[in-house]
Amino acid sequence: MNRLRSISFAVAGIVTFWMLIALNGCAADQEIQTLTPGVLRVAVTTGTPSSEYDSQLWIRRYVELFATEHDLTISWVVVPFNESWLLASSNEVDLVATNVASFPDRASAGATFSTPFLYERRALRINPKDRERYAHINDFIGYTVGVVSGMAAERDVNRRAPEGVIVRTTDTFDELYQAFDNGQLDAIAEAEYYSLDDEIIPSHGDEVILIDHHDLTPGQREESVFVIRDGSRNLLAAVNAFVQRTRFPL
Secondary structure (H helix, E strand, O other): OHHHHHHHHHHHHHHHHHHHHHHHHHHHHHOOOOOEOOEEEEEEOOOOOOOOOOHHHHHHHHHHHHHHHOOOEEEEEEOOOOOHHHOOOOOOOOEEEEEEEOOHHHOOOOEEEOOOOEEEEEEEEEOHHHOOOOOOHHHHEOOEEEEEOOOHHHHHHHHHOOOOEEEEEEOOHHHHHHHHHOOOOOEEEEEEEEOOOOOEEOOOOOOOEEEEEEOOEOOEOEEEEEEEEOOOOOHHHHHHHHHHHOOOOO
């Protein structure tokens, strides 16, 4: 009896040992591997967003929570929006968080779009005093509409604006909004933001209004994603799992 008990203990010990090995192996397989171990290198378009209406502030908070949950330190990389979606596939960052819409022509080998975390509809920002003057893009013949280079808003204006609408393109959002505040633009082509469950995410106060709401592609959601470097092992799966359980914005 004692001999059988000793054999049972030995077998149990061996089984426990191999179970621990297997569990450690699974943990290693699921560990996020980034360009720099323990550091998540993230592309954004604004260095220090502070306005509660700024989508880059919402995205930063969201990414910060993700990084905290996975014991990662963030290295923010401020970049122009245009072609920022290529930075993951060129191994410059682990994750692009510049509010990229998942257009097929933005896909590139070496990076993958995450699960969508919000969606947008196109609109035009104007001053409240002009609400009786403008209602649609067709009302801006002879007037100036501003866009950021590479944005969906630029595609939208170029597609919809009739001849005679003056389109001014800037490289950054700061430049765009400064020109609007200085009276150099009559409108800004931008977006109205929505949570995935169709709730509007406020992106402005009473100082402006948005008009001419429409889908970029009629009847189709324009969805925003993160762009994940394929070489950052397990990052895509972790981000997708986070998005599925964490409502945006926080």
